[in-house]
Every structure is written in structure tokens, then in C-alpha cells.
Amino acid sequence: xxxxxxxxxxxxxxxxxxxxxxxxxxxxxxxxxxxxxxxxxxxxxxxxxxxxxxxxxxxxxxxxxxxxxxxxxxxxxxxxxxxxxxxxxxxxxxxxxxxxxxxxxxxxxxxxxxxxxxxxxxxxxxxxxxxxxxxxxxxxxxxxxxxxxxxxxxxxxxxxxxxxxxxxxxxxxxxxxxxxxxxxxxxxxxxxxxxxxxxxxxxxxxxxxxxxxxxxxxxxxxxxxxxxxxxxxxxxxxxxxxxxxxxxxxxxxxxxxxxxxxxxxxxxxxxxxxxxxxxxxxxxxxxxxxxxxxxxxxxxxxxxxxxxxxxxxxxxxxxxxxxxxxxxxxxxxxxxxxxxxxxxxxxxxxxxxxxxxxxxxxxxx
Amino acid sequence: xxxxxxxxxxxxxxxxxxxxxxxxxxxxxxxxxxxxxxxxxxxxxxxxxxxxxxxxxxxxxxxxxxxxxxxxxxxxxxxxxxxxxxxxxxxxxxxxxxxxxxxxxxxxxxxxxxxxxxxxxxxxxxxxxxxxxxxxxxxxxxxxxxxxxxxxxxxxxxxxxxxxxxxxxxxxxxxxxxxxxxxxxxxxxxxxxxxxxxxxxxxxxxxxxxxxxxxxxxxxxxxxxxxxxxxxxxxxxxxxxxxxxxxxxxxxxxxxxxxxxxxxxxxxxxxxxxxxxxxxxxxxxxxxxxxxxxxxxxxxxxxxxxxxxxxxxxxxxxxxxxxxxx
Numbered sequence: 001x002x003x004x005x006x007x008x009x010x011x012x013x014x015x016x017x018x019x020x021x022x023x024x025x026x027x028x029x030x031x032x033x034x035x036x037x038x039x040x041x042x043x044x045x046x047x048x049x050x051x052x053x054x055x056x057x058x059x060x061x062x063x064x065x066x067x068x069x070x071x072x073x074x075x076x077x078x079x080x081x082x083x084x085x086x087x088x089x090x091x092x093x094x095x096x097x098x099x100x101x102x103x104x105x106x107x108x109x110x111x112x113x114x115x116x117x118x119x120x121x122x123x124x125x126x127x128x129x130x131x132x133x134x135x136x137x138x139x140x141x142x143x144x145x146x147x148x149x150x151x152x153x154x155x156x157x158x159x160x161x162x163x164x165x166x167x168x169x170x171x172x173x174x175x176x177x178x179x180x181x182x183x184x185x186x187x188x189x190x191x192x193x194x195x196x197x198x199x200x201x202x203x204x205x206x207x208x209x210x211x212x213x214x215x216x217x218x219x220x221x222x223x224x225x226x227x228x229x230x231x232x233x234x235x236x237x238x239x240x241x242x243x244x245x246x247x248x249x250x251x252x253x254x255x256x257x258x259x260x261x262x263x264x265x266x267x268x269x270x271x272x273x274x275x276x277x278x279x280x281x282x283x284x285x286x287x288x289x290x291x292x293x294x295x296x297x298x299x300x301x302x303x304x305x306x307x308x309x310x311x312x313x314x315x316x317x318x319x320x321x322x323x324x325x326x327x328x329x330x331x332x333x334x335x336x337x338x339x340x341x342x343x344x345x346x347x348x349x350x351x352x353x354x355x356x357x358x359x360x361x362x363x364x365x
Numbered sequence: 366x367x368x369x370x371x372x373x374x375x376x377x378x379x380x381x382x383x384x385x386x387x388x389x390x391x392x393x394x395x396x397x398x399x400x401x402x403x404x405x406x407x408x409x410x411x412x413x414x415x416x417x418x419x420x421x422x423x424x425x426x427x428x429x430x431x432x433x434x435x436x437x438x439x440x441x442x443x444x445x446x447x448x449x450x451x452x453x454x455x456x457x458x459x460x461x462x463x464x465x466x467x468x469x470x471x472x473x474x475x476x477x478x479x480x481x482x483x484x485x486x487x488x489x490x491x492x493x494x495x496x497x498x499x500x501x502x503x504x505x506x507x508x509x510x511x512x513x514x515x516x517x518x519x520x521x522x523x524x525x526x527x528x529x530x531x532x533x534x535x536x537x538x539x540x541x542x543x544x545x546x547x548x549x550x551x552x553x554x555x556x557x558x559x560x561x562x563x564x565x566x567x568x569x570x571x572x573x574x575x576x577x578x579x580x581x582x583x584x585x586x587x588x589x590x591x592x593x594x595x596x597x598x599x600x601x602x603x604x605x606x607x608x609x610x611x612x613x614x615x616x617x618x619x620x621x622x623x624x625x626x627x628x629x630x631x632x633x634x635x636x637x638x639x640x641x642x643x644x645x646x647x648x649x650x651x652x653x654x655x656x657x658x659x660x661x662x663x664x665x666x667x668x669x670x671x672x673x674x675x676x677x678x679x680x681x682x683x684x685x686x687x688x689x690x691x
Binding site: 123124125126127128130131132133134135136151152153155156157159160161163164168181190191192193194195196198199202203206315316343345346 | 413414415416417418420421422423424425426440441442443445446447449450451453454458471480481482483484485486488489492493496498605606633635636638
């Protein structure tokens with residue numbers, strides 16, 4: 001089934017072999033940006049300050065960095081030429097208010113993607129009053145919905161649309177949920193723990209089938225690898241990754257031949273090491289001493305290197321900061337971080353402002 | 366052993382472990398107080414820093430082999446997900462059976478599928494509930510009071526067993542206690558309410574109203590029946606802004622009703638619209654509602670109107686305790 005028209009993947013990644021019509025899309029979500037130009041101290045000898053512009057997002061949306069030197073959109077050019085010779089699937093892309101900016105960027109990447117709107121209103125009692133205009137117009141079309149479940153309250157209205165679209169005589173349905181939430185802090189340790197990630201997977205697995213068969217569910221860097229097994233057979237999960245974006249970006253850096261990748265724990269190593277095999281690697285782990293937990297380097301040597309810490313997501317940022325300290329103490333020349341999902345509850349992104357120390361934060365999808 | 370030499374019931378009563386959402390604690394306590402066979406259990410409702418629920422079911426091992434129920438309240442979309450997480454988890458803890466008590470089934474009270482493109486959120490809710498895992502006791506029983514649209518009963522799939530209950534018996538008991546119990550007439554604000562309730566109230570004289578359009582305006586008229594000299598009780602399943610009830614009351618008073626009261630099972634009252642009915646809001650106290658009965662299906666409203674005339678709460682606790690024995 002041809003379902004994934006807009007996300008690229010490097011061919012050597014072993015997990016995803018059946019990709020058609022790749023387009024590389026910048027997955028940055030922009031919302032209410034706060035622009036700040038800042039100088040960052042770096043450890044290198046020539047003491048050249050670097051200028052980065054940051055676009056911070058309010059609340060819990062991902063942190064976005066626009067590199068002033070190079071537009072990520074240009075990365076699409078290489079892939080676009082590959083697909084020119086193949087027939088391109090036309091897709092009607094719906095979105096929610098939170099994902100509007102990203103949806104517009106996606107549609108701008110390709111003539112084959114057309115934006116469609118939904119009327120998102122509420123009744124007095126707080127429940128959604130939803131209407132899909134021109135519902136007849138999508139009959140026989142491939143349809144996608146770009147969702148964002150940033151908080152539990154937002155799920156129900158998007159879910160109503162997600163359950164309704166497949167039944168409108170469309171030819172296929174794809175749900176793009178870049179960040180699959182919940183479960184990042186939870187572990188089923190005890191009978192009695194309630195796995196809300198499983199609840200969400202169950203809810204999504206119950207999306208009605210359309211004429212195109214089961215819904216395709218595109219999600220990026222799912223937190224727990226076993227979560228892929230939470231999904232039932234009436235849905236086709238498609239597990240994407242933001243790592244290719246990072247690799248492209250690293251290649252553009254002037255010190256791209258001096259980069260090492262560091263993983264804050266074994267989980268991150270398991271998730272990502274195969275995609276980053278050509279870099280030297282450092283693996284950290286948390287060690288308990290009495291009541292305290294310390295981050296230690298378990299293997300690898302950061303001395304003199306530009307170390308990029310890689311993880312799927314950041315919450316409070318505590319782990320990243322601890323790793324940065326350890327790496328600096330072991331002689332790293334520069335330290336950066338990449339996370340696919342910048343959750344940053346309670347504005348924890350503030351800990352990473354440039355005056356907090358020698359951060360060169362290149363980041364976040 | 367029965368009291369006063371009564372015959373013993375034919376089947377032993379089920380011991381039920383009752384969990385509940387935060388909003389429903391008062392109602393849950395009342396339900397448990399109705400019967401020795403119902404034990405309250407607790408859940409830790411916490412949140413992670415990112416706002417997602419961090420839930421823990423206490424005594425999860427103790428409920429193995431037991432009949433378990435959960436008292437839910439979906440008063441707003443924001444509280445749905447955490448309760449659904451618990452509802453999906455409980456049946457899989459080796460319980461003997463699982464019953465979900467959702468007194469008020471929300472959404473859908475305004476929506477009509479009139480056009481392709483209308484999104485029926487009531488159907489979304491029914492789909493989510495129909496997907497509750499089955500337990501060793503089979504499909505989940507789903508207890509709902511006075512569901513708004515009769516066709517919504519067909520929204521549920523085969524993995525749940527909906528049990529459609531009603532609050533009307535509570536109203537009838539209350540009316541029997543009134544000093545003017547023999548001068549009561551029941552009024553319905555529209556045909557929908559008449560369809561839902563007339564069979565349960567057919568020993569009362571009835572008045573049926575209707576909304577009639579005159580130009581741009583909608584006016585409530587009496588379609589049949591005569592309220593003159595009676596204590597008229599307007600009956601409907603729910604109230605939102607209260608506009609319909611107020612219009613009905615005016616028409617009934619204009620046609621000579623001695624007193625007008627109202628009963629709704631679900632006092633939804635978004636945005637505090639119950640204030641329109643409190644006595645201080647009437648210039649002429651004689652045009653106020655004598656009684657305004659609601660059940661405790663909407664716990665947030667119950668808290669808001671506590672001790673405020675003319676409101677009286679008729680509790681579903683006894684009815685729920687009985688339903689848990691089914």
C-alpha cells in the first residue's frame with residue numbers, strides 16, 4: 001500500500017525497507033516563536049563566538065532551531081529528484097489547530113499534498129462541535145490527518161475526526177502522529193500500574209478501516225521499542241525517525257569530522273546506534289551511590305571531540321545536563337544535544353539558555 | 366437470614382468492588398452505604414510533569430476473582446483519557462466481571478448528523494467504550510441513565526452490554542411525598558421528551574409542549590393538555606442553558622398552572638447556567654420554579670447548587686447499587 005508520501009528515510013536503516021516516493025520533510029513545528037539571538041562560548045581555540053538563532057516555543061511544543069546558514073528545506077531537493085519519475089499520490093491533508101503551521105510546511109513541499117480544513121468549535125458544555133466541510137470532496141482520495149496529542153484534553157476532539165474520516169468513502173487513511181505521548185515516565189512495574197501508552201494504542205488501533213484497508217500510523221522515534229507491539233492488527237504502524245535530519249545537519253558543521261555521538265543510557269543506544277554507526281560512540285549510564293544517582297561514562301572517550309548527545313526526547317532536561325557535565329569533565333571540546341521530541345514541561349527549556357554554560361545546542365526536530 | 370421472617374432471595378448477592386473517579390467520590394460513598402455488598406476501592410490519580418496521567422490501582426491483586434465496577438463521569442473532554450485508562454485496565458486484572466457505571470453519557474446533546482461532514486462525537490465516545498477489553502465475566506456491562514437520543518443505544522458494539530436505566534422512579538417517589546401529590550400534571554417540553562418518558566408516567570395527566578417557529582423567533586406552545594389549577598412538573602432528560610424550561614414555565618403559567626416545577630435527570634448547566642433558576646434571580650417570586658429536581662449524575666453541578674433553593678438532588682445511589690447486582 002502506498003501510504004507514506006512525505007517522509008524520507010536513509011536506505012541503510014534496517015527497519016524500513018518499503019518506502020515509496022520519499023520526500024524529506026522538515027518536521028519542525030512552529031508556534032508562537034520567541035526569537036533570541038545569542039552568543040555561545042565554545043571550547044575551541046580560536047574563540048569564535050557562534051551566532052545561532054533560536055525559536056523557542058511556548059508550553060510543550062518542540063524546540064526548534066533554524067540554522068541561519070542553511071535552510072533544512074533544501075534537503076528536500078535531493079529526494080525530490082528521485083521521485084520525479086514515479087507517479088505521485090495526491091493526498092488531502094487535514095490538521096488540528098496545533099499542527100497548522102507544520103501542515104502548511106508539509107503542503108508547501110509538494111504539489112501532491114493539498115490542505116483541507118475542519119471547523120473546530122465547542123458546545124457550551126465543553127464537548128466538541130466538529131464539522132468537516134466539503135466532505136463529499138474527499139471521496140476517492142487519499143486522506144491524512146496530522147495530529148498532536150500534547151495533553152490529554154486534546155485527544156477527544158482529534159479522535160472524533162480520526163474516527164470519522166475513514167468512513168467518508170476515501171481511498172486510504174494515514175494518521176501522522178509525530179510524537180506518541182504517554183509512557184515516557186511510566187513503567188509497568190507492579191500490577192496496578194496503568195499503562196496509558198497502551199490505552200492510547202488501543203484507542204488508535206480501533207480506528208475504522210477505510211476502503212484502503214487499515215489506517216497507516218506514522219510516528220517518530222517512539223519512546224519504548226516494545227510499544228510497537230501495543231497496536232492491534234487493524235492499524236499499520238510506521239515507525240519513522242528524526243535521525244536522518246540530524247545526520248544531514250551534522251554533515252554541514254565545520255567540525256563534522258570531529259563528531260562523536262553520546263547516548264545518555266543504554267535505551268538510547270539501543271534505539272539509535274545502528275543509524276549512527278559511522279560515528280565514534282560514547283555510552284553513559286546512571287549509577288547509584290547511596291541515595292544519589294550519577295551519570296558515568298561507560299564506554300568511549302570524548303576527549304577533544306565535539307560530542308552530540310542523542311536521545312528521543314527531553315523532559316526536564318536533567319539527564320542531558322548531567323551528561324554534559326560528565327562529558328565536559330572528561331575533556332569534550334564541545335557538547336551539543338539532539339532530541340526528536342522536545343517536551344519541556346513547565347518551560348524546562350529555559351535551563352538550556354545560552355548563558356547557562358557552554359552549550360552549543362543544535363537541536364530538535 | 367431475612368428480616369421479619371422474609372424468604373431469602375433466590376440468588377446470593379454479588380460482592381462488588383467499586384472504584385470511582387475523583388469527581389464521583391461523594392456518589393460512590395453513597396452507593397457503598399446502600400449495601401453491605403459494595404466495597405469502595407481506590408486509585409491514585411496523579412500526573413506526570415508533562416500533564417499525562419500517572420495512575421495506580423491500589424489493591425490490584427485483591428480484586429482477582431471479584432466483581433468490579435467503576436463509577437465514571439465524563440464532565441469534560443479533559444477528564445476522559447485518565448478514566449478510560451483505568452477502565453481499559455481494570456477488566457484485565459483477572460476480575461470476575463466488570464461494570465462501568467456512567468450515569469450521564471455526554472456529547473451528542475446538540476448534534477445531529479444532518480450532513481456528511483458532521484462529526485458525531487457521541488459515536489466516538491460509544492466506540493471508545495465499546496472497545497473496553499472483555500474480562501473473565503464476558504463483555505463489560507455499561508450502566509447509563511436516560512441516554513439523550515434513543516438511537517444512541519445502537520452505537521455500542523457487541524463487546525459491551527448497555528443497561529439503560531432511568532431516574533424517573535426517583536421522581537415518582539418524590540412526587541408521592543408532596544402535599545399536593547393528587548394535583549400533579551406532567552409536562553413535556555417537546556415530543557422527544559414525551560417519547561422518552563410518557564410510558565413511565567402514564568398515570569399522571571399530561572401536557573405536551575412544542576416549539577413553533579414564527580418568523581425568526583421560536584415560541585413554546587402547548588400542543589395538548591391543560592395545566593390550569595395544577596402543579597405542573599416539566600420533565601426532561603437534561604438541562605443545558607435552561608432556556609427551554611424557562612419558556613415552558615412561562616407558557617404554563619400563562620395557561621393557569623398553579624405551580625410549576627422541573628425535573629431533569631442530568632443537570633449539565635454549562636457555565637453556571639443554573640443561576641437563572643435560583644430564587645434571587647426572579648423579580649416575581651411567584652413565577653419561580655417551586656422545585657427543581659436533578660439527580661447526582663453530574664457531580665460538579667451537585668456541588669454548585671448545594672443548599673440553593675429551589676434545587677433538590679435526588680440521588681441515584683440506590684438505583685446504582687441495585688444495578689450493580691445485575
